[in-house]
Amino acid sequence: MESEIVNLVIDGKAVSVPAGSTILAAAEKAGIEIPNLCFMKELKPYGACGVCVVEVEKCPKLLRACATRVSEGMVVNTQGERALRARRLALELLMGDHDGDCQGPCKLNCPAHTDCQKYVKEIAEGRFADAVSTVMETFPIPASIGRVCPHPCEKACRRRLVEAPISIAQLKYFAADRVRADGNAHKVNVAASTGKKVGIIGGGPAGLTAAFKLAQWGHDVTVYDQMPEMGGMLRYGIPAYRLPKDVLKAEVDAIAALGVTFVNNFKIGRDAEFSKLRGWFDAVIVANGAWKSSGMRVKGEDMDGVWGGIDFLRAVAVGERPDIGERVAVVGGGNTAMDACRTAVRVGAKEVYVVYRRTRAEMPAEDIEIAEAEEEGVKFKFLFAPDEILGTNGKVTGMRLQVMKLGEPDERGRRRPVPVPGKFEEIALDSVIAAIGQRNDPEGFDDLPKTEKGTIAADEGNFATSLNGVFACGDTVNKGAGIAIGAIAQANEAALAVDAFLRGGEYRPVKPIVSERDVTERDFADRPKIARAAMPQRPAAERIRDFDEVNLGLSAEAAMAEAKRCLECGCHDYQDCKLVRYANLLKTDTKRLRGAFHTGFVETELVSIERNQRKCITCNQCVRVCEGIAKKGILGLVGRGFATVVKPEFRDSVAIAGCADCHLCVDNCPTGALRLLAKKA
């Protein structure tokens, strides 16, 4: 017998379905998605989540699409204001009690959102090539960035609450080195040519990343750089003892191998006007960095023997041996200051001072850099600020230093240095290196609007400038110089924007909604402490004699052991989580309706299934499949109201013995509350 057909309208679309179908099924047939978290075709409609509610004409109530049968002439609106409001409220209520920990703090804290947790896990499992591929989804130079990155990921790493963060950056470059040594280079798929041409000015981390992405997507990319080699500050700012030139070169070459054209020794304004260059391309990215040293603004700084920090480093990088004499002072407390002082040691200075106006605790440089500089004999003069460069006949002979003390904290919480009136000190010097900051050089880019700081003004989301088809990113835009991974993050967005532009669209980044979790040491009190991998290094006495790499790299065993320390914070189910998908789809506020929430961390009572109460949304799907499909009935709900939780039926853990390990419950969990563990022996 032919079943009767019912005709209805959903969101203005006519649909015909067999009588007895639900609105949800009819919508699916019409290609209209109605979110739902507790529906399963094989089971009776349950109706708990309240996310599938829809409006039906002439019906005063919202109806659950999963359970409501269609009727002839029904007019359904899945996108009505009232339905969306109820849906969003359901999701907000759920998110307010869902400690999903969607993404690891490492990934969230990386400006480029590199999937650290994933590649660390791959390294733990000995899958080094996979790890490199994972990094290269975000940027093309893992061996270089792994060596130089101040790793914000590690600063957020929760392992620090156990003993010390995972050595994420070192793991990254271990994997990249290892894969290169094995000749196992990451294979990049390049899309068919789009016929579009993109010009990129600047071959630093930003320019290289944008070139890598755009080339993969089939665009014809040319990168211009004023220096003889690509790499930008990675090559001409970072000393070779931290990042060997051949490591960078190999990664640059791999980008060239994708078909990217590199043009060196090319400077805008000198070799071509910017307006002319624009005419050669369908789109242009300006990523020319920040290559001008900031001055100290003290008397005498124009004398012979006064260097800008990056100027000094660049001179050494191109092979010069600048005459800095025997007594050198580096002014500044950042990583450039550390690079400068350690480079000064290596070019032969006998006495090297770092003059910093605050104390060691406030130094922006990495601790390890400071420690290594000390090992190499650098002397630190804290709470001193340059007052005047002293000299005779235009040549530096010394510096007068103002004695400082720490005053009230500034807006960033760092205590502000204030001069101690009348207290000065003089030191005899042959040269002074001012490593106190760097600026972009706007010369040749007159057409582009600038910020108050003189940087190029670009949209913070898609890095478009006010010129059509011109994008700008990295140290040259907006806030100015930052860290390499920050420039890479911008380059990724700019590349997406350029790609969209070339395809006639516009790219607007959307910050994904995630459920984040606050943790303290107490949450990890039960974890055994395992020491962070120690990086083998050359002894200081040896390494100050040359520019060879200081760090010797981790062994595969050490790297894998280190990677295994990872707490795997981010949710294993993030990709498939329906809750977070809908939360994004409906733009819900995850924190608005927070209050009491479920804790009781992880329970592994179930045979090979781990259940995490923090992530459970009590949709009862696991209980229902266990009873209705697996025919086991091992799980049940206990408690009432907000305290309702899934437990073995009647709280009877003996019931668990009946588990057949079919893991239908895991497969049907809409969130990551259930996870399959490795089979127990």
Added chain:
Amino acid sequence: MRIVVGEGSCGLAAGAGKVHSALSGLGVDVGVTGCIGMCYLEPIVDMYDGERLAARLVRVKESDAGRIRDAAKSGDLSGVEDLRISAEDEEFLTKQTRIALRHCGIIDPESIDAYRAADGYKAIAKILGVDGGAGMTPEAVIEEIKTSGLAGRGGAGFPTWFKWNAARNAKGDEKYLICNADEGDPGAFMDRAVIESDPHSLIEGMLIAAYAIGASQAFVYVRAEYPLAIVRLEKAIKDATAANLLGDNILGSGFSCRLRIKAGAGAFVCGEETALIESLEGSRGMPRLKPPFPAEKGYTDKPSNINNVETFANVAWIVLNGGSAFSAMGTEGSKGTKVFALTGKIRRGGLVEVPMGLTLRDVIFGIGGGVRDGRRFKAVQMGGPSGGCIPESLLETPIDYKALGATGAIMGSGGMVVMDDRTCMVNMARFFLDFTAKESCGKCVHCRIGTKRLHETLVRITEGKGREGDVELLEELCRGIKDGALCGLGQTAPNPVLTTIRYFRDEYDAHIREKRCPAHECAALRRYSIDAAKCKGCTACARKCPVGAISGTLKSPHSIDTAKCLKCGACAAACKFGAVEVL
């Protein structure tokens, strides 16, 4: 004279059992009846001269037994004159119109003969065409109920005939009848009183309904917290079965109906009909999606009809007296009478059955005598946690489903909690949300988490931590929960919040903005101070203060250090001069 002791749960709680024992050894005829409905006067002893109520004695103590015996034996009531009910208190009953409660406090609930003597089981005989009855078809019965205008007394007020008709017309050879006796609203005890006082009228009402819909199996789902009701109902079922009023081929009519009691485990949500069915089936009591409605797929997926106790208690009366006699009472949209449990800050609390259409003022002031302790009336909470509060300005509202609904409250099952000017309305809303949040079954998101968030917000406000925007947040959550919750519990849970905001917004604002509780009920917002003019310097308060927050020397006014004060109220309790003020 015959002596009858009122022994409903409330009477027993007040000491009726002891009075009964004291009397029974004295050689007088002592009988039992159920709840008379005047809780505030319990224990109550009635003295009958034949069938005539010669005297009603109230607030009787064990020690009064002797003189009651003397009076009963001699017929001279002068010895118990002081125990007799006052004329004013008698009005509590005389102003009522009792149909559902028609036998309550009059007949012996444990005697089927007593019920039969009061026209009991005549309605079912009339329908079945036995014992001289004419016989009625099921359709005719449903038509009679339709004429009566009887609507569900459990709260929703859905027309009873319509449900019966739907169950009758539903396809299926097996059908079930269920009585919802899971009376869960705080302060509501109408159904308990009916079962304890007149169990046979429930059985008879159910028999009529079973006949009308075509069911041969019926259940009474009664909460286990009603042990006396269960005992009396069990006895009634046994007696009715023995009299062939239950079981197979009832009175030779060919109609069969068995009745079974299911004791509920105390979940409020099991008063929701689909959750009740789940529980009856042995599952966790969680509501099902509707449709399908129970009339189509109920108990074990078979057509089922559910009504509450009070609804059934009206049925036999309607059959005997005619639907039009019932519909002659009430308003256009609400027919017959309704029983209310009048509680809270009321002078005369108890069970009140009145015709629909009386005003709230008639009930609260006319019958209940208004607010006790000379305080001012502030509001009445109708319908328990699912209902809403109604302020003084709306006391002329008639008892009518629609009119009460328009106030934001509901008729509900009959809970009427009276509040005086010392009741904080925010705290009242907090109390009800605490109840519903805990009693939510946990199934649907809006109710499970939504009511929890409502409660948390209300707690915050009553603790003086309210924030600007909290009222708007409450309103938003309330609207969302009403829209999204799966069952009646969740859909109505916001009502106490919405109505208190609607009528007492100023109290919310005072808590949030001024950190002040106008009713001085919220402990965290209370401030104690000593009125120097009244203080005699007796040091009683200072000695009682657990934290030494009160200072002062003998015979001179004391003062409270508010920074140290725990707001425990010990000083106010200790002061004999009323010098400790609560601000």
